[in-house]
Amino acid sequence: MFLETTLPNGLKVIGEQNPEALSVAMGFLARAGSRDEPAHLNGVSHFLEHMLFKGSEETRAQQINHQFDALGANYNAFTSEEVTVYHAAVLKEHASALQHLLTELLKPAFRPEDFELEKQVILEEIQMYQDDPISRLFDAARENFWGSHPLGQSVLGTAETVGNLQVEELRQYFHTLYAPNNLIFAVTGAFDWEQVVSQLQQETAFWQPSEVQRQHPEFVPTFETQRLKEKQLNRSSMTLMGRGLASTDEKRIPMNVLVELLGGENSRLHWKLVHVGLADEASLSHVDADGIGYLEAFISAEPRKARKALEVFHQVIAEARENLSEAELARARNKLALQAALRFETPYNRLFHLGLEFLYTGRYLSTEETVQAILQVQMAEVQDLLHSPLFDQWSLTLQGP
Amino acid sequence: MFLETTLPNGLKVIGEQNPEALSVAMGFLARAGSRDEPAHLNGVSHFLEHMLFKGSEETRAQQINHQFDALGANYNAFTSEEVTVYHAAVLKEHASALQHLLTELLKPAFRPEDFELEKQVILEEIQMYQDDPISRLFDAARENFWGSHPLGQSVLGTAETVGNLQVEELRQYFHTLYAPNNLIFAVTGAFDWEQVVSQLQQETAFWQPSEVQRQHPEFVPTFETQRLKEKQLNRSSMTLMGRGLASTDEKRIPMNVLVELLGGENSRLHWKLVHVGLADEASLSHVDADGIGYLEAFISAEPRKARKALEVFHQVIAEARENLSEAELARARNKLALQAALRFETPYNRLFHLGLEFLYTGRYLSTEETVQAILQVQMAEVQDLLHSPLFDQWSLTLQGP
Numbered sequence: 078m079f080l081e082t083t084l085p086n087g088l089k090v091i092g093e094q095n096p097e098a099l100s101v102a103m104g105f106l107a108r109a110g111s112r113d114e115p116a117h118l119n120g121v122s123h124f125l126e127h128m129l130f131k132g133s134e135e136t137r138a139q140q141i142n143h144q145f146d147a148l149g150a151n152y153n154a155f156t157s158e159e160v161t162v163y164h165a166a167v168l169k170e171h172a173s174a175l176q177h178l179l180t181e182l183l184k185p186a187f188r189p190e191d192f193e194l195e196k197q198v199i200l201e202e203i204q205m206y207q208d209d210p211i212s213r214l215f216d217a218a219r220e221n222f223w224g225s226h227p228l229g230q231s232v233l234g235t236a237e238t239v240g241n242l243q244v245e246e247l248r249q250y251f252h253t254l255y256a257p258n259n260l261i262f263a264v265t266g267a268f269d270w271e272q273v274v275s276q277l278q279q280e281t282a283f284w285q286p287s288e289v290q291r292q293h294p295e296f297v298p299t300f301e302t303q304r305l306k307e308k309q310l311n312r313s314s315m316t317l318m319g320r321g322l323a324s325t326d327e328k329r330i331p332m333n334v335l336v337e338l339l340g341g342e343n344s345r346l347h348w349k350l351v352h353v354g355l356a357d358e359a360s361l362s363h364v365d366a367d368g369i370g371y372l373e374a375f376i377s378a379e380p381r382k383a384r385k386a387l388e389v390f391h392q393v394i395a396e397a398r399e400n401l402s403e404a405e406l407a408r409a410r411n412k413l414a415l416q417a418a419l420r421f422e423t424p425y426n427r428l429f430h431l432g433l434e435f436l437y438t439g440r441y442l443s444t445e446e447t448v449q450a451i452l453q454v455q456m457a458e459v460q461d462l463l464h465s466p467l468f469d470q471w472s473l474t475l476q477g478p
Numbered sequence: 479m480f481l482e483t484t485l486p487n488g489l490k491v492i493g494e495q496n497p498e499a500l501s502v503a504m505g506f507l508a509r510a511g512s513r514d515e516p517a518h519l520n521g522v523s524h525f526l527e528h529m530l531f532k533g534s535e536e537t538r539a540q541q542i543n544h545q546f547d548a549l550g551a552n553y554n555a556f557t558s559e560e561v562t563v564y565h566a567a568v569l570k571e572h573a574s575a576l577q578h579l580l581t582e583l584l585k586p587a588f589r590p591e592d593f594e595l596e597k598q599v600i601l602e603e604i605q606m607y608q609d610d611p612i613s614r615l616f617d618a619a620r621e622n623f624w625g626s627h628p629l630g631q632s633v634l635g636t637a638e639t640v641g642n643l644q645v646e647e648l649r650q651y652f653h654t655l656y657a658p659n660n661l662i663f664a665v666t667g668a669f670d671w672e673q674v675v676s677q678l679q680q681e682t683a684f685w686q687p688s689e690v691q692r693q694h695p696e697f698v699p700t701f702e703t704q705r706l707k708e709k710q711l712n713r714s715s716m717t718l719m720g721r722g723l724a725s726t727d728e729k730r731i732p733m734n735v736l737v738e739l740l741g742g743e744n745s746r747l748h749w750k751l752v753h754v755g756l757a758d759e760a761s762l763s764h765v766d767a768d769g770i771g772y773l774e775a776f777i778s779a780e781p782r783k784a785r786k787a788l789e790v791f792h793q794v795i796a797e798a799r800e801n802l803s804e805a806e807l808a809r810a811r812n813k814l815a816l817q818a819a820l821r822f823e824t825p826y827n828r829l830f831h832l833g834l835e836f837l838y839t840g841r842y843l844s845t846e847e848t849v850q851a852i853l854q855v856q857m858a859e860v861q862d863l864l865h866s867p868l869f870d871q872w873s874l875t876l877q878g879p
Contacts, residue, residue: 100820147809415569
């Protein structure tokens with residue numbers, strides 16, 4: 078059962094109850110990711126995520142960890158281009174204590190000594206990330222495709238932007254972006270809804286109502302080819318990025334089925350590229366996000382086969398436009414629907430689906446509705462998408478020796 | 479709801495129904511692992527697992543994969559010391575088709591050309607495994623501890639035993655060990671029990687009733703220290719193995735809580751070894767298997783700190799005997815109970831728990847019963863175990879430069 082309310086301070090609370098569950102999962106989702114950052118503050122959302130585990134005025138980092146741990150909780154957080162999520166799960170008996178701890182995270186003290194320590198941790202994280210060739214490729218591909226649109230920014234930020242960040246900027250970003258109307262509290266599994274809402278209302282009563290709206294700047298993609306020459310590599314890798322569909326687009330589910338068919342496990346790209354030995358890896362995925370979406374293909378091959386592999390990629394799309402079988406479509410639907418069913422069967426996984434869907438679309442989709450929507454995708458919808466301009470233009474980034 | 483029956487041919491069928499689930503998971507569990515192999519056939523259980531995916535008289539390997547794939551199934555198999563499991567999950571609509579495919583696996587053709595090809599695949603797998611220092615350490619530690627007991631044998635087998643294996647030996651092992659009374663068919667999630675049983679009865683009607691009993695040879699552990707000198711390594715690693723408790727032992731749940739407290743995440747070993755920089759990794763685990771169990775600790779450290787790390791390991795156990803707090807115990811209980819709840823919430827994960835528990839103990843334990851049993855573990859039970867001879871004697875294997 079889906080439940081939804083808005084607190085007087087503007088905080089949205091949503092829940093999906095499963096009285097049979099033994100566990101409860103909950104979390105805060107903030108509509109704050111690298112796409113929301115001014116260029117000179119790139120990395121601030123992710124930095125903030127780290128700082129929220131450093132304690133409030135009353136608690137220190139170690140105490141927070143100790144308290145989560147005493148409940149036997151699974152807990153963590155992540156930051157993406159779109160969102161920052163603080164999440165945890167416990168046995169249902171500990172629901173109220175866990176909710177208290179999560180709410181405490183949102184009262185960060187921003188102690189300067191913690192800030193300086195954490196800056197070093199993140200600068201190391203950036204270095205490690207940049208040591209990985211595939212990370213360098215994806216960073217470059219994103220910049221190439223998105224141009225000046227903020228989705229071109231990296232989640233971690235750069236050594237320069239993070240190095241220059243001031244604790245006051247972090248605090249201000251927090252107070253602006255973590256406005257109650259920009260947050261969702263989500264809860265799944267076994268819980269008492271009245272209790273959840275009243276405790277949350279009490280513990281966030283001091284929050285000041287304030288409003289912030291995400292910016293959706295116009296996006297003009299760059300369809301250019303970019304080459305990253307890296308002599309030390311033994312493999313050529315490439316990404317192709319193209320326009321996709323937003324979460325609110327009614328065609329996004331047919332798009333996801335199409336992309337599974339073309340570029341998922343045992344897909345057309347697999348058979349034409351990996352199976353025949355032209356490439357080590359070949360995949361195509363579709364990301365439907367808040368108000369915008371994109372396609373992203375990845376191919377890794379021996380350098381001498383890279384050009385041919387790229388040709389075959391385009392050929393696979395051309396052939397699919399000519400001819401897709403109902404059996405292939407059914408297989409892709411079954412595959413995607415099963416993944417959805419398996420993924421969403423536990424409260425902890427439901428939390429992310431429920432929370433993100435609501436954040437992007439303001440809508441609730443049960444697991445059953447998701448599965449049914451996937452199983453109902455028709456050939457005509459898939460072919461319409463395949464013949465749309467979305468599959469005509471690609472921003473290509475090549476990396477290799 | 480738990481369901482159980484035995485077919486006329488002796489095959490046991492068990493199920494746990496969750497009518498709310500959208501998926502169904504099912505599989506065959508064979509009481510056949512490396513512990514059931516004569517020494518000269520070591521590796522035959524695992525080899526057999528590979529051969530079952532090579533097709534029956536009527537089907538070829540590629541068709542099998544294609545048929546699973548057309549259903550959108552997740553499917554795989556694994557072999558351990560104890561058991562070989564063939565498992566799969568699909569949307570509930572495809573339950574009957576999936577069950578048919580799984581049953582087909584148990585009619586292997588044993589084509590000599592498939593056998594020779596697969597032998598090369600497995601010999602490569604053995605080589606890759608032996609290239610990994612930690613695998614070499616665990617192999618040596620197992621041999622050291624188990625001596626001539628068949629649990630000392632590796633799951634993959636050796637290059638020699640697998641190299642010498644004949645297809646006829648494989649066939650004979652199959653016909654002996656895959657006797658109906660040595661198999662379980664398990665099903666979880668959303669399914670129609672009557673339909674499952676009648677289809678299974680029909681599709682296995684040609685199976686001949688036959689009986690096999692697992693051997694439980696007497697076990698006399700070796701508590702000796704073994705050194706593997708490997709100059710190229712930068713780290714010293716060690717394992718300590720000791721006697722543990724069987725799945726049927728009523729103290730196994732207190733034992734698992736104790737081991738979580740001593741050697742799980744954020745445990746005593748973590749704080750005394752990893753947190754203070756004496757070791758990179760330190761863990762203790764307990765494996766309760768069919769009629770037998772064991773403790774296994776792993777420590778990895780800088781070579782110059784290895785001796786000290788080993789001292790601290792023994793010290794942690796001595797200190798725990800003197801003093802464990804109720805808060806620590808509660809934390810370990812909560813942690814383990816939450817892991818059980820989260821792990822068992824999906825039909826696919828339930829399948830393994832349900833199947834293995836039944837295979838080892840002939841008993842059904844619901845997720846709720848498991849969680850409650852963990853939460854009820856008392857300090858006195860834990861201290862009794864800690865003061866038992868189980869924690870006195872260790873078989874030590876050291877590996878390093």
